[in-house]
Amino acid sequence: MKKYDHLKIEGKWQKEWDKKKVYQAKNAGKGKKFYGLVEFPYPSGAGLHVGHIRSNTAMDIISRKRRMEGYNVLYPMGWDAFGLPTENFAIKTGIQPAIVTKRNTDTFRKQLKSMGFSFDWSREVNTTDPAYYKWTQWIFLEMYKKGLAYKAKSEINWCPKDKIGLANEEAIGGVCDRCGGPTEKRVKEQWMLAITKYADRLDKDLDGVNYLDKIKIQQRNWIGKSEGLIFSAKVKDSDITIQTFSAHYEACFADTFFVIAPDHPLLDKLLEGRKEKDAVLKKAKEIVQKRDTQGNEYKDVDGVFTGRYAIDPLGNGELPIWVASFALKDYGTGIVKCSAHDERDFAFANKFNIKIKEIIIPKVVDKKNPPQEGKETVERNAIQAIIINPKDQKVLCLKWKKFPWTTLVVGGIEGNEDPILAARREVLEETGYKNLKYIKTLGGQVESHFYAAHKGVNRKALFTAVVFDLENEERVETSAEEKSIHDIHWMTWDELGKDKNLTCSEYDIWVDRFFNKPHPVMDGVLMEPLEFKGREIHEVRSDITRWLVDKGFATKKTTYKLRDWVFSRQRYWGEPIPLINCGSCGWVPVPVKDLPVTLPKVKSYAPTDNGESPLATISSWVKVKCPNCKGPATRETDTMPNWAGSSWYYLRYTDPKNKKEFASKKNLKYFTPVDWYNGGMEHTTLHLLYSRFWHKFLYDLKLVPTKEPYAKRTSHGMILAEKGEKMSKSKGNVVNPDDLVKLYGADTLRMYEMFMGPFDQAVSWSTESMIGPRRFLERVWKIYQSMTVKNPKDKKFLADYAASSVENILHKTIKKVTEDIENMNFNTSVSSMMILVNEMDKVGYVKDSDFKMFLQMLAPFAPHITEEIWRDMGEKKSIHLSKWPKWNKSKIIDDEVKIVVQVNGKVRTEIMVSADMDEESIKNKALNDKGTKSWIDGKEIKRVIYVKGRLINIVV
């Protein structure tokens, strides 16, 4: 028997596929096309990661299946090769980035080829290739011409020790990634791309694409669309008008103060000539500094009064304007109108004793005695009296005799009666205590809904809680009637809260208010404006919006969290920004005929002392003639971020060698959109959003045929190291795929990565477990080698075979694998193929036509071993160009089915019935089965439930 020599087999077929161009896509082929895409890797020095293999194998399986289904498949690969690690390596070693990149991409290519991926290598692209980045620059200039690229001041992270601008990921927590020292913010003029102009479409068009829900949700959160209102307010004693943005404005009549961001541009003007100016600005600066250095850790409620007031547009008078730590200059208008009905505003008002006004009252529904349908609802104002005995701090409670109720003293307010008087009266009537000292009223009213069983009506009560101290025990005799209703008890707050019969849904509210633990009311019933009085806050929004706008109080406004894209980097290893700065003409685009602006060679790759790109040191490159006026001018020395090249690479694959356009219309029309794009969740908010933005821009220029670049987007889970931590060089837990390919083979590695767990979830690596898929492939190999009957004509053999389960399981497996691949359930397709192989092994023989179908189904997973056996069986053409097997319905149907018999939901026995037996007969058979008898004998059978082809449940 021949040994399964994976090294020999895999090398042989990889060469053959290359030679025969098996995986090359045809430009504008006639038939149906499929464009499968995986994120092109950054060719780091560390080489291919097992995570790359997971994603690439998945799309490889899908692409291979599509090919076998008759599609013209484009499954390309390339290099996202600009970036920091290469540049930092160059700074350290002096080796040119281009040379390092060449070296790394060669390694990656070799590794990817050794995995047997069906990439069309004739379409390889590289973002650092001038022939590629010519078009990156070209698209940028188109954006510039349309006003989407502009220069603005922006903050960068700056390390004063290394004198270098740092990317955000290099300055996490305000610490320099290189030297560990503190970083600071520096304001620099930077090129920006106006992605916010596309924010609405980037949000809305998600409706039309097939992305995983979690991806859409993350993108939507990132874009952060929020529909709200703008209020304008005149500042008192000045001609300034401030504007505020609110998204939650239902309670805007409660607003009692304004806050402005400490770094708001208007702050200076607001303070002009005022005595508070210096103190306020000092405080504001302090807050901004804390924010910068502490980042997300900074959560202090802090602020200062500006000394100025603005006139409330809703007629609530002059409201103070404060500087507040939580106000952000870049969101909304940077100024907020604040009320007690917002958590942050409330905390701020509390801390600085700013007057508040509450216009939402809480609404509670008694869960024990909920309002009953069909009963009349009686509305009234009422009190709850909280009588405290100062000796032991116990609370006066009533235990009802006819009902299982424990309550406070409760009673209605009559007419225009004062709540305190009403409370005194009720306490006297119900308990006889007459000497009470008024302490306080617990906040505003609470709207309470319950069924008053003693009165037989539903009640909507507006409760006010009034607190008294008991001065002494002196009581008047209460009426016999009162005595028959309830007993008096004194309980601590705690005892009361734990009382099973407590009938007071307001209890938690009273406790919080009593012990001065105020929290903002966010939900409940609106009291102002009068037009909306009594309505619940969560259902009033659309009406109150219309009302506020119609009355001219406010105007509608939509804001986004998404910010414009900072597009400049003061780095060497990126696409030069193709603009020229001319003293007389301003910024002038490099003429298209002069593109690309290529990177010159430099001596040092480190940024200059003042934070400029190293390109700035090469005066021969920087100094140019203005393309416009021919006068002296200088080149922009900033480069693009590495998100630039990846924003459109999928377009270049369709026509990678085109010198006249970034891709021909014809090819774009045929191949785009990408039918299926798989990648990591870490690219959901940046790369995915950026490339959608570029694509939409190109669509507006009518340069691409679709609104969206990717029809479908899925994502893979991360592969973690054995202990469940991230793989990283520093932890030394990185798995090297090269070793595994040598030891077990690419087919085994591919199978293992598909088998190890659900594709979309994170899994821990386990080299030990790889032996499973390896054994599986060896078993496949062995079955083929020992398969003796090749062309069976022997009737007895055919009859035996038909009686065996191989054929049945084979067709079931084809069905399962066919469906599983579409849903990326690779782990279960592998396990079902394992079950099939175990069966073939057990039976001991298999028809070769059936074995071939099995090989075809396995081919996308393990392309080498299947090709080897396929050819050895006499096939002349590649298995990967053969037709995807179809399952035969009639072979899936079982003649006999197993029915589980349950008694009262517990499995008691199983019966075998023929598939066409009718329900009645099956039920009878189950009831008379001896396994069932002992469980149902002498018991009344109440119901028999039959689930077709599955089970019978006998209820006794």
Added chain:
RNA sequence: GCCGGAGUGGUGGAAUUGGUAUACACGCACGACUCAAAAUCGUGUCUCGAAAGGGAUGGGAGUUCAAGUCUCCCCUCCGGCACCA
């Protein structure tokens, strides 16, 4: 804090979407082959119980003939965002 996702044997995980919980695989134990080991093959492997039976899907309640799956509350872990008005 907010938004996602998850919690099932010693381990990775399955479960036709409400219908036999633990498929498949790893590991482990025992056996066969072997002078021996490796590899391979076979048997066993949630738990209590001698058995009959009972109990288990993070915890607690509920709906149902039937719950890993649905509903409510709570706990833990992972990912993303984080003062977004």
